Amino acid sequence: MTAIDQDKPGLVARQLRAKRRLDTVTDLANRDRDGMSSLAMGKELPANAGGGGKIWPAPYYWSDRQMTATGVQIVRDAAFVLRCAGAAALSYLLAQAIDLPHPVWATMSGIIVGQEHLGETGQATLGRLLGTIIGVAMAVSVGELAGPLGAGLAVQIAVSVALCAIVARRFPALRVCMWTCPIVFLTAVPATPLYVAGYYRGAEVLLGGVVGALLHVVAELAIRKIVVDEAPA
Structure with a gap:
């Protein structure tokens, strides 16, 4: 078994976390398109969404x-x-x-x-x-x-x-x-x-x-x- 095969479970887990994080951000953006969503206000992403409890900065809209x-x-x-x-x-x-x-x-x-x-x-x-x-x-x-x-x-x-x-x-x-x-x-x-x-x-x-x-x-x-x-x- 190669090192790549051994790391497949970890790779799959990282891909799933990345997908959940992207889905969460997309959902927040879609729920409030006027720039006043939780993401725009700099609120904390939930840890189970891959945010790790971090404060994500509000984006600067055009x-x-x-x-x-x-x-x-x-x-x-x-x-x-x-x-x-x-x-x-x-x-x-x-x-x-x-x-x-x-x-x-x-x-x-x-x-x-x-x-x-x-x-x-x-x-x-x-x-x-x-x-x-x-x-x-x-x-x-x-x-x-x-x-x-x-x-x-x-x-x-x-x-x-x-x-x-x-x-x-x-x-x-x-x-x-x-x-x-x-x-x-x-x-x-x-x-x-x-x-x-x-x-x-x-x-x-x-x-x-x-x-x-x-x-x-x-x-x-x-x-x-x-x-x-x-x-x-």
Whole structure:
């Protein structure tokens, strides 16, 4: 008698246990197809069914994954809409409250910095703030130096934008510095020093950028709480 023949009783027993285990799992799945069966809830399989008294983990159904992904996307879409609208309104109200002359730049900045992901918003905010500071400094410097020499406004704008373009060519994230220059020149009041216009434009942009970034942080905290609280146990 060979070793295979001697082990036949054990082999048959193992096959029967495997068949009973499969029949039990199939029966549980068929009795409750909505994913809330004993197997889905992680209950103990009976020892006589081949489960050995073990706790079998609940399977992760495709429909659950699909519903979760859809729900999270809906929450994120709603949060994006609300934080963009909130950034625009809050930036405008704050700019008016501190008596900034052109709240439009705060409102636009609050909207522009908002991106899909928080890290991207942080990068956009930092680039916009640094670029604005560079553009304001360049416009004021060129205006104060070239103005007394008789250079026209178009020449001053061209020179300041050209200098900022050198910076933007090297650091693309700071491209906002280029259009900050004409904004400073074209919104300046003739009777007011150019640096005053630069100060106001910088303050408006900085205010909007900070508001937009902070609202994104708040939105992300709210999204995480909602997603965790609503996640299936």
